[in-house]
Amino acid sequence: MAAISHADHLEHEHPPEPHFSSRVNPSLLGMFLFIASEIMLFGAFFTAYFFVRVVNGTPWPTPPFHLPVYVAFINTLILVTSSGTIHWALHSIKHGNVFGMRAGLLLTFLMGLTFLITQGIEYSRIGFNTGDGAFATIFFCLTGLHGAHVFVGLTILLFMTIRAFRGHFTPEDHRGVELAGIYWHFVDVMWIVVYMTVYIL
Amino acid sequence: MRNPLRSEAEAFRFLVAVIIGALVIVGAAYLNTWLGVAAAILAVAGIIWWLIQEPIPGAADPAPKLASGTGRGVHRVLVVALPGTESVQVRADATDVVVVVPALASTVQALTGAVDDRRAEAEETANRLAAHIPNARGEVGADDPGLAVEDALRTFGADEIVVSGDDSLVAAVRGRVTIPVSRA
Numbered sequence: 345m346a347a348i349s350h351a352d353h354l355e356h357e358h359p360p361e362p363h364f365s366s367r368v369n370p371s372l373l374g375m376f377l378f379i380a381s382e383i384m385l386f387g388a389f390f391t392a393y394f395f396v397r398v399v400n401g402t403p404w405p406t407p408p409f410h411l412p413v414y415v416a417f418i419n420t421l422i423l424v425t426s427s428g429t430i431h432w433a434l435h436s437i438k439h440g441n442v443f444g445m446r447a448g449l450l451l452t453f454l455m456g457l458t459f460l461i462t463q464g465i466e467y468s469r470i471g472f473n474t475g476d477g478a479f480a481t482i483f484f485c486l487t488g489l490h491g492a493h494v495f496v497g498l499t500i501l502l503f504m505t506i507r508a509f510r511g512h513f514t515p516e517d518h519r520g521v522e523l524a525g526i527y528w529h530f531v532d533v534m535w536i537v538v539y540m541t542v543y544i545l
Numbered sequence: 546m547r548n549p550l551r552s553e554a555e556a557f558r559f560l561v562a563v564i565i566g567a568l569v570i571v572g573a574a575y576l577n578t579w580l581g582v583a584a585a586i587l588a589v590a591g592i593i594w595w596l597i598q599e600p601i602p603g604a605a606d607p608a609p610k611l612a613s614g615t616g617r618g619v620h621r622v623l624v625v626a627l628p629g630t631e632s633v634q635v636r637a638d639a640t641d642v643v644v645v646v647p648a649l650a651s652t653v654q655a656l657t658g659a660v661d662d663r664r665a666e667a668e669e670t671a672n673r674l675a676a677h678i679p680n681a682r683g684e685v686g687a688d689d690p691g692l693a694v695e696d697a698l699r700t701f702g703a704d705e706i707v708v709s710g711d712d713s714l715v716a717a718v719r720g721r722v723t724i725p726v727s728r729a
Contacts, residue, residue: 379550393694424560424564425558427560430549431553431554432551434553434554440550473666522551522552522553525553525555525556525557526550526552526553529550529553529557529559529560530550530556532560533559533560533563535569536560536563536564537563537567540570544571545569545570545574545581
């Protein structure tokens with residue numbers, strides 16, 4: 345009897361679950377704030393791009409410089425493919441395929457690293473620097489800002505890959521891979537916009 | 546509106562949509578600059594429309610059922626009353642009573658946080674009702690009565706819920722819990 349009473353007591357004296365009464369889910373609100381901050385950050389540089397190119401009518405790229413469109417296109421393909429591999433990694437772990445998850449994460453990391461190294465080589469051979477006019481400044485700001493996001497994504501991917509090889513993820517518990525995937529796709533989306541506006545249009 | 550970064554699968558779909566939109570814009574711009582501008586406007590509008598009209602996963606699912614129970618000799622009652630309620634009757638053997646009054650607010654008030662007056666009104670009702678019920682205390686709840694009940698049950702394991710309100714309110718509370726719900 346005493347044991348039953350004690351059990352009843354414990355049942356009602358557990359710590360309260362997280363309490364929230366907002367109409368907006370906290371995690372959803374957090375993601376919206378994150379997206380809003382990123383949009384403002386990239387938006388500031390795209391605004392500068394717009395003023396330099398459209399309002400001021402600066403030739404893009406300013407002669408005699410040229411942008412390595414085809415190298416960047418290959419880099420774009422690499423980045424888009426890496427989104428596919430991380431999607432495969434998450435799909436694999438959801439179905440209990442640990443090898444697929446590890447291979448997907450490793451391939452994603454390697455392709456992201458390839459993208460960043462290629463961008464570094466592109467910078468070194470592009471023939472102009474940040475001080476060579478507004479065009480050059482905006483070019484390096486936009487692509488560099490995205491490169492910084494890729495670097496952050498690579499850091500996250502590195503930790504997730506290490507964790508995957510140490511057996512941390514299961515079909516039921518793989519939030520780390522999920523969040524890394526969301527961030528990586530976001531970085532990819534931003535690159536599509538940057539590549540389209542800076543290199544192609 | 547559907548959050549495009551809600552999950553990895555959603556983000557991947559969003560990426561595919563952006564790639565398709567980018568291809569359309571580049572293709573149109575290749576033909577004519579203004580066609581490209583029009584394509585950009587249409588692509589952005591199309592993606593926004595897709596995000597707005599897509600149903601949110603789980604939004605149509607039935608509300609979660611919450612339940613609780615207490616030991617012998619204990620009967621906990623959760624009273625839900627709307628602001629301005631004059632009185633509520635609770636069974637005499639209730640050993641612990643919580644009176645929760647939702648701070649009803651308009652959408653604009655809720656979104657802007659201008660709910661001080663509504664909360665003060667709810668607090669006044671909750672304290673006044675609790676003062677006339679033995680072993681009772683008053684609490685201010687969320688601006689949605691159903692949500693206020695869910696919040697209250699997270700820290701107060703009630704055996705019974707007494708609702709002071711119309712049939713729709715009683716039905717709304719019944720739809721969210723499995724414990725007995727009665728109308729005051």
